[in-house]
Amino acid sequence: MVRKSNNTALNNLCDRLNSVFLDNKLSTSVTFAAATTGSVAAHDIATVTGVVAVSIFGVCGTIVAGSGTIEVGTATSTAGLIAQTTGTVIDAGEIWHDASPDSSIELTSVVTQKICTENIIYTIATDTLTSGEITFYILWAPISDDGNIVIA
Numbered sequence: 001m002v003r004k005s006n007n008t009a010l011n012n013l014c015d016r017l018n019s020v021f022l023d024n025k026l027s028t029s030v031t032f033a034a035a036t037t038g039s040v041a042a043h044d045i046a047t048v049t050g051v052v053a054v055s056i057f058g059v060c061g062t063i064v065a066g067s068g069t070i071e072v073g074t075a076t077s078t079a080g081l082i083a084q085t086t087g088t089v090i091d092a093g094e095i096w097h098d099a100s101p102d103s104s105i106e107l108t109s110v111v112t113q114k115i116c117t118e119n120i121i122y123t124i125a126t127d128t129l130t131s132g133e134i135t136f137y138i139l140w141a142p143i144s145d146d147g148n149i150v151i152a
Contacts, residue, residue, distance in 0.1 A: 022055055022113065022139035028151045029061070029135040030122070032087075038066060038129035042075065044152035045136055046120040050144035055111045056081050056120065057137055058096035064088060064132030069125045072136070074118035081114060087129045096134065115143065119152070 028045060032038035048054075056072060064070075064087040073080035083099040094101040097110050120138070140149045 022053060022141045024140050024149070026138040026140070026149060026151055027135055029133060031062075031133045032064060032066070032129040032131055034066065034128040034130045038068070038124060038131070040068065040124050040126070040128060042078070042121045042123045044119060044121055045072070046138060046149050047152050048116055048119050049148045050142065050146035051115060051117050052147040052149055053113055053141045053143055054081070054116045054120070054149065055113045055139045057111045058082070058090075058134040059137065060090045060092050060094050060096060060101070061133040061135060062131070063092045064090040064129055064134070066128050066130035066132075068127040068129045070122055070129065071125075072120065072122045074116065074121060076118060078121070078123040081112075081116075081120065084125070087124075087132065090132070090134065111139075120149070 030037055037043060066087050068087050069084050070087050071079035071084040072082035082097060085099050090096050090101050093104040095106045
């Protein structure tokens with residue numbers, strides 16, 4: 001994180017740099033069960049207030065089962081943060097950041113940074129996910145004065 005000084009121009013530059021660095025980190029784990037967290041529906045991950053810069057990815061702890069699809073985004077863009085993926089292709093140890101999770105090691109550049117003003121959700125479509133566990137990692141920084149993210 002870039003330190004601030006008593007110079008206004010320097011502080012403005014620091015604010016911009018700090019938002020690029022996404023120096024806040026949250027995580028939450030979801031264990032899928034057909035009747036609840038794995039049901040066909042939109043499910044909350046995090047509540048967003050104001051305007052934030054955000055990056056999100058998932059790490060699979062236990063292989064996902066069930067024939068449903070899953071994506072991460074907002075109510076307006078349900079796959080805006082992580083593309084729709086068939087649940088059964090997300091295997092234990094894999095990093096989920098796109099439609100084809102396939103590795104336990106990835107470049108940091110594959111995790112895109114987006115500007116967000118809506119709550120972050122995961123959406124399960126077509127059928128349920130019956131088991132498995134994914135931990136979502138959210139890296140973020142406020143852009144507006146009231147910008148904030150908390151786990152839902």
